[in-house]
Amino acid sequence: MFDHSKAPDGTFFNFHKEPPVRAYEFFKLGMWIFLATEVLFFGGLFAAYFIFKYTWPEVFAKGSAELDVVYGGINTIVLLGSSYTMALAVDAAQRKQKKPLFWFLVATFGGACLFLVIKYIEWKGKIEHGFLPGTDLFFGVYFMTTGLHLIHVLIGMYFIGLLIVRAKKGRYTDEGSSHAGVEVGGLYWHLVDIIWIFLFPLLYLLGGNH
């Protein structure tokens, strides 16, 4: 369409960029700040959760008992595992190891897919049994929190996908390249994991014995 190499100076595709080491520091701090906004975003929802839980404890205990701890537990392990592979991917990128980077990213993506599948099974089951967001406050909170989390998993998957494509081309491991993208993407993915770490006990384990 438009030949971006002819773009005027100072526009999106033709501007003075910072040298890689400085850009790396900028992107990291920028991502940490963004993660802070995400924590506050979910935090509002957690606040609502706590208020309603203490107002209607029986509703929450009963609702929580309807959730399948096994699925929730597996999903927790799956996300932890994908966080692990992501950390190893960043490590590989730092060491400029192209193949391990690629496969660890693929493993991370795979873990995310597995998470999606299990979540789909769970949601389908709930909806088929007549448990909808409007059913009661517990399920309202359940669907809102897991739904919002799911959206973030999808966003994370999009970025991991981008990383995979670029990693394959050597963007992060070639001579003189910067691994910043992998690290910054990794930070985001770890946050997705951390949110689930909190969601799992608060949603699934209220009923006590399973």
Next chain:
Amino acid sequence: MAHHDHHEEGHMGHIQSKKVYHGVILALVVLTAVTVAAAQLDLGALGNDLLAVAIATVKASLVITFFMHGKYEDKVTWAFIWYPIILLATLLAALFIDYGNRDWDLFKYRAASVTEQHHGDGHGTTPGQVEPTAQGTETHGEEADHGAPAHKGDGAHGEEAGQGDETKQDDGQPADGDDHGQNDGGHE
């Protein structure tokens, strides 16, 4: 602070031994099992919640410190890790102080009286009020009585919290969408 900006670190980020990652994932899986086990204890609702959150916090700290390289990050980054925690703690604390100290019995009493009384007796509410519910009910509108003693637990007027929006006030004005709804003495 200025010196930080302009000397290029020779490397980009610290490379830690892979063993750290292996150790952390193991710890995380173990802690997940601990979480499930801890849920079987009966420490009361608050106790169980605190325990669950505490264990989750430990797990999150491991992820932040080692997976996210928090160990090597500077104070500015750590500030942005702490800010949301402090703010959420504030929000929760404020909400709990509010909800925990509301006079729920009084609200139930008023809820009951709404259904029986009409507007105009000085303590009822305008018609079309929301029906009373059990706990969790919100405030009710009240005629503001200038000079009337403050009712316990609510400071002076209750307010129709956004209710009464489609209803007319007694002077023929439709209430607006704001949680306004008070008629002061001047509107008689």
Next chain:
Amino acid sequence: MSHENTEYRPYLEPKGFYAWFWTVDHKRIGLMYLYAILFFFLLAGLCALGVRAELFYPKTQFVDHHGYNVLFTLHGTMMVFLFIVPGIPATLGNFLLPLMIGAKDVAFPRLNILSFWVYLLGAAVVVFSLIGPPGSAWLDTGWTFYTPYSIDSSTGVIPVTLGAFILGFASILTGMNFIVTIHKMRAPGMTWHRMPLFVWSLYSSSLIQVLATPVVAITLGLLIMERMLGIGFFDAGLGGDPILFENMFWFYSHPVVYIMILPAMGVVAEILPVFAKKPIFGYRAIAYSSLAIALVSFFVWGHHLFVSGMSEWSRWIFSLLTFAVAIPTAIKVFNWIGTLYKGSVLLDSPMLYACGFIFLFTIAGLTGLPLATLATDVHLHDTYFVVAHFHYTMQGGTVVALVGGLHFWWPKMYGRMYNETIAKVGFWTLFVGFNATFIPQFVMGYQGMPRRYADYLGEFHDMHFLSSVGSMVNGLAYFLIFGNLIWAVYKGKRAAANPYNSLSLEWQTPSPPPLTNFDEVPTVTDWTYGYGSKQA
């Protein structure tokens, strides 16, 4: 160095739609934001004049009660979300921040233009949904979207709140950009304590932008879900709580007013020393008070809920903390006055605005105190007293500072000077009109006139009439002011690089500055306010 060259046109190269739409130059982005927010200021201002026109006489004349609710909803929503929240940071902040710290641009130039595109998208969504598809009822919930009416209302609540959600992203992106820029891109020798105070204020405001906005985002998101899925978070009939909405909404919306005012205070701190030819008094006090205000601003939101049915404990804690936030604010006022004391004051138009700000904002701050006091707030809540208070802070404060800042930096931004006489006339028209509009509202407020009412009792007629006349003068002033500024871009006298002999870095560049601001990165050896101690 100034010459009469009226052939000069700024920003000629690169030109064309692509060069502006795809720009990553912070200066152009700042200007585009300026045009956008001024456009919405005009629209929202016309709504305000509509509101005041209706209130000349009791009973309804031009609109019915629903129509009146629509007018103040349009006014509030557009003013808050489309004008004043982006406000000074997105316009003057974007233009000046890199220049003031000696950088070539912000940390994330592409994120910067992205934030502008997101702003445009959010603005489009908000405006088109305020009025909705043809035949639908226009939004009338008030800009605060209180539940349960916002759940039940058949107007376009979902798209408007979605638009506000989108706009929140623009605010967050700008905040992120500024924080990283200030931490990482200061010129050599520019320590934190040598930064201009405007930069301190942008930093404090950016902290609030990134930390508070997500909470309103989730609040509005939950409102949307509640309308779509019938969940019941905020619906008492379903076990929820409308006051939870208020708590979460004001958790953001109180800090947001400090986003509005902190950069305005920063502008004043820049203008005063230049026009008093004196260093700013109490630099560190002003700098740290900006941070203190940002911090405490997060702990006072409950003062919007005093009469909602909150518990007594909550009420007095919030009241106490609200008084606390007045302290750093007062510290600033004393320091500004200290700057003027024994200064060699030149009362050109930017200085008029800065001094006007001090006067008007002091009134604003003082009238906040009876609202922070529980006993009096019971009487004043939801009356015109509140309306007057926040217009003194927002218009008497932020808008006055914005306009003053635009006058001050106009020669830097466009390389041309406005007409000083008209600028002064514009200021005084604004000052008279603004006070005439809102002082009667203080009076009406404590006499009990409720806000958001289309009709009113006869006893309030005189004050309403006076206020409405004042509002017309208030509106007229802006046409004078902006007419003058716009005229200057095309026909104004060519300005020098540093017409006021300011020591600040942005004035050490040509007017307007070139693409990368500085030919070589400057090295800073002293703070920005060394007036009187060296040859300025």
